[in-house]
Amino acid sequence: MHWIPATDSDVEKMLQVIGVNSIEDLFCDIPQDLRLKDWKLPPSLTEIEITKKFSDLSSRNSSKKICFVGGGYYDHYIPAVVDYLSQRGEFVTAYTPYQPECAQGTLQAIYEYQTAICRLTDMEVSNASLYDGGTALFEAVLMALRITGRRNITVLPGLNPLYLQMLKTHMANLDVDIVEGGDPAGCACVIAANPDFFGNVNDFTSLAEKAHQQGALFIIVVYPVSLGLLKTPGEMGADIVVAEGQSLGLPLACGGPYLGIMATKREYIRKMPGRISAMTVDNDGRRGFVLTLQAREQHIRREKAMSNICSNQALCALRALIYLSELGKSGIQQLAKYCYSKTEYMKKQLSKVKGANVVNKSYTFNEFVVRLDKPAEFVVKKMNEHDILAGIPIKSYLNALKVSSPRKDYMGVEFGEEGDLLIAVTEKRSKEEIDLFVDKLSESLKD
């Protein structure tokens, strides 16, 4: 029995005050025939036993291999201050700031996070965060449906297939057609990704204009780190921006928790889901922060709410804020430049390898597809033996996600042949590691 402080004498005194004879009497409302007789659960473990068991489980994951796997989630370096500061108990063990006077740390951090997201994306307002990139996109679509009153949406080719699948699951009963194509006519929104799943980078300004001419919203999915370099959603005229925030100081962590980023134009703030922190003053005129526009939310509006979301990923948003504060204006640009340059270096080295050709026809940021003259799954397996996680074999990956292949990018280039390998390069990959990759790839192709 861990973490229960009551002593026998406490229990006796408390029962006396309550006026019952035993703790058992307190459960009198549960009918006897429903009471649990026994369950098959193991006896309790000590901390020492726990550390042994979980060290062993942790070591069964191979986390030390050199990672060139991306696909929307990236192996970036996390500065030490991010873990150190975000692990403070006053952050970790607090709840939603329902009592703002004793939650100013949370509320100011959210406000600063919203500011960081607006400045990174060149948008006007951001919410306090959603669960992850995929659910953020779903919420953005709901927003577009509400704003336009239309029932169709269109998706430009190149959207991350995980998002596409999540969108389909979440929207199963909304009677909305998801058209893969990108023609905004009659649609609530057109969704584009920059970079797209295959790494392509584009300027979607004219698509945004076209969407607006047709009365549709332009939703763009971005990779936050790339915005240290790339043209921003605001510059392109985006109406709603969503992103997976994992790259901003969150560990890959076998799949989560992550961070759903959402930003939009000021005119749509009342249609935006999720919590929002706003600046105000207290009764002495001191600056303070509160959750605002709560009438949009489920605890007030119930079935008429903008979303069913009740929480946000506050601690993950805090990590992103600390990360962006630590990197700062110069660091985010340096990071983006390094990711891009290392990727270009790798492309150049690969161009010398026989049987490997880069497929992308447009510029890329830190991810691209190379077409191998051997099955990518085979090559990935070989490289794994050298402790290199070589990338995502697109065809079998799409197959595992139950998405049809091949898939096109926005330019109409088809991806998903047996030999197609999606490779990501972050700032963590040294020149030596990239050279090793290229060497081992050449070897694998000769086998």
Add this chain to the structure above:
Amino acid sequence: MELIYEKCRGRKAFDFGLLDVPEASFPEMLKRKLPPELPEVSELDVVRHFTHLSRRNIGIDTNFYPLGSCTMKYNPKIADLVSNYPGFTSSHPNLYYIESLIANLSGAMQIVYELENMLSEISGMKEVSLQPMAGAHGELAGVLMVSAYHKHHGNFHKRIVLIPDSAHGTNPASAAIAGFEVREISSNSRGTLDISEFKREMTEEVACVMLTCPNTHGLFEDSILEIADIAHSKGALLYYDGANLNAILGQCRPGDLGFDVMHFNLHKTFGTPHGMGGPGAGPVGVGEKLIKFLPGPRVVMKEDGSFSLVYPEHSIGKIAPFLGHFLVAVRAYVYILMQGGEGLKSISRYAVLNANYVLARLKEFFPPAYDRLCMHECVLSTEKYLEHNVKALDFSKAILDKGFHAPTVYFPLTVKEALMIEPTETETKETLDQFCDAMIELANLAVHSPQTLKEAPKTTPVGRLDEVKAAKELNVCKQATNRDV
């Protein structure tokens, strides 16, 4: 306190060092025009800023936090420590979907597999999926499965979800997003579901009944078997909102009570941190009828003891990109293993004891909504102090000055001037006594010096905040000063 953006003096905190490959040029037309105006401060500035921010918060680690419906129990530090093991934090989740690399995630899959099985045993549900990322997300996954189930059986007329008026707001919101029409059922004079109204509303068109048990009045639905029978006789499924699972852990199981589908809140019942509002985790559990509809993929153990992923036959698909909030799951698993079967049973016993003790000590001053024993939380009312112009809100502010977080106020919506108090099992009698003493003192002040409560809080970093101004001005982002936006 200054914003971090107000501390910028052109300084740098972090540097990535020298680039070890040639710098590549990037076309101007695809570049952003101006750099993002992120902070320009030193690393020590960053450390002090966020340390100071943290000190403007209170958490379970610093104060008693009896926020009803939220189960703010102690968050064991061993669970945090273990979740930070490098095998857990550093592994790339896309390896789940790459056949030749999936073995690199064997440890993670084993944890998911074992925890799902353990949650099944704890709840009496047949199978569990860890995918949903929060309680409300679990609700959505649950009602989506209900919908898929009815469609699969050709029952397209089942489009109504029945929900008690005492339910959490997420229930109707989730049902609406899943495409259902919501009908509300009243509570009776004992604080439980009005059975006759329920029978009237329980038509063939009802797809699902969503219940919280014990409900948000802190009371066990003692007619649960009758409710289940009636719902099932009309072909509806019964949903269990697991928000209050802490109250019945090891005493009875949702699966044995007749529930077909439920969600857990790992951040409530299983001691994972609330993190200022998230991340939580909301695994979904199902009975026999819905197994084939669970979100996919699912971890299965092969004959040789290794793990692989499969999609259930009629899976609703992906509700999360991978297998859910993995690091939260690790913490919950540590918690469950350290409690063991017997430890888990004592959680509900002491949670219910503590809640009834607070109820017994305070009911003379704050009459309960329903005067009977409660489960893990009690719902009191400050209505009688309205004649002194003191509201529940004023009590919630004044208690902050006494060194406690406030109870939940104005919820459930069924109770006027509600104070919802959930002490949890991890608090000592001394803490409960100090809290009750403070509440009683405030009750006296409310009569003799109401202004004291109106002026509270005075000891917090800021006093009462102007919410009207906040909503009117909507200053939600600090404009960069050195450029036109």
